[in-house]
Amino acid sequence: MSIGKVNIDISIVIVNYKSWKHLENCLNSINKIISNEFFLEVIIVDNCSHDHLFEVFKKKFPQFIFIENTGNNGFANGCNLGAKSAKGNYFLFLNPDTIISEEPILKMYSFLKENKNIGVVSCNQLNTNGFYEKNIRFFLDLNTLFGLFRALNKKKLSARVLQKNNVLYPDWVSGAIVFIGREWFDKINGWDEDFWMYYEDVNLSKKVSDVGGIVALLTNTEIIHNHGGSSRINIKTASITKTEVLISKHVYIRHNYTGIKHFILHFLLIINNLIGKIIAGSIGVLFFFIPKLRLNVYLCFNTIKYYISSLINRTWLSSRSLNYPNKI
Structure with missing residues (x-):
């Protein structure tokens, strides 16, 4: 070398x-x-x-x-x-x-x-x-x-x-x-x-x-x-990474769009995520013993938690981001 x-x-x-x-x-x-x-x-x-x-x-x-x-x-x-x-x-x-x-x-x-x-x-x-x-x-x-x-x-x-x-x-x-x-x-x-x-x-x-x-x-x-080798390790890790994909889409929209398109993209994403994750999470509760379906429960919880946090803190950023408001 x-x-x-x-x-x-x-x-x-x-x-x-x-x-x-x-x-x-x-x-x-x-x-x-x-x-x-x-x-x-x-x-x-x-x-x-x-x-x-x-x-x-x-x-x-x-x-x-x-x-x-x-x-x-x-x-x-x-x-x-x-x-x-x-x-x-x-x-x-x-x-x-x-x-x-x-x-x-x-x-x-x-x-x-x-x-x-x-x-x-x-x-x-x-x-x-x-x-x-x-x-x-x-x-x-x-x-x-x-x-x-x-x-x-x-x-x-x-x-x-x-x-x-x-x-x-x-x-x-x-x-x-x-x-x-x-x-x-x-x-x-x-x-x-x-x-x-x-x-x-x-x-x-x-x-x-x-x-x-x-x-x-x-x-x-x-x-x-070896795709995913550094992140997709277990259910807990998978729930974090999949949630971060959702979050990062909102961050990307925030950075790259303004006006009506900015609003429409965020709105469509929110509606799709909430409906999809709530339905999948409800099924996951019934079949919690199946790991892949149990993951949907965590994703549903994380999604709802993220949107509530976004409203309270007035930011689309992940709480893990160094630029998150009032980050210590």
Whole structure:
């Protein structure tokens, strides 16, 4: 692996939270990279896992930089914390549950250097079952808010998809692998820490687009992504993450829409979430002994709690966000 040079080309930033097994595989894959085309540094930000493995990994991988966050402050905060310590001209934000090689790094790095109008680039993700994850993604809007809306607008949405040679141009790319130049990162003020988890990648791509940058995805290279390996561990964890998806949609709407569309999007989301979660939660109460249905009870409770809290505190933010009002 090409590290140790004063002039670092690429800073890989990985945010970890109790995902040490996957992280070890990821770091081992990076260790195998030997390139004459770029020099790397690797920064791991641990969001305060509190499981005594932080020091173990620091000793096991002394060639990498380990930073312990002050708490589980979210993906966006962890990424920004890592970027503050980064020396590279380019940042590669990478999930701990990924496996990477030289080829995708070099192709994305070369693509960014050759195309200054590209703000963000990513690549294909191959899951452990051997299937590619979807790479055509659209910003949240009236015609994409729900699955039914997307189905009704399928023809219109398909016409928006641009692909030239081996480059796809989606609205946004997954936060599992985001390659961005330092100049673009500074231009958009990095990741938005209003998001605790989820939709921060959508918002990052949206900020790039709003200032004239292009979002791209290379289809001729790939990484392996053990999707969900760092978050979907048990029912309690699943209830938190699924609730945060719901919350982050509201945060995204708050940031990117105004006027009547802002109101309509929030309203539709609230009605859909309350009706759906109350029905699913009621069924879950009857079949509480079934784990998947028991999860629906927790989601119903979390959803109602969130909306009540939003009214009282006059904010759409998650209570876990560092920017939550009166956060101590």
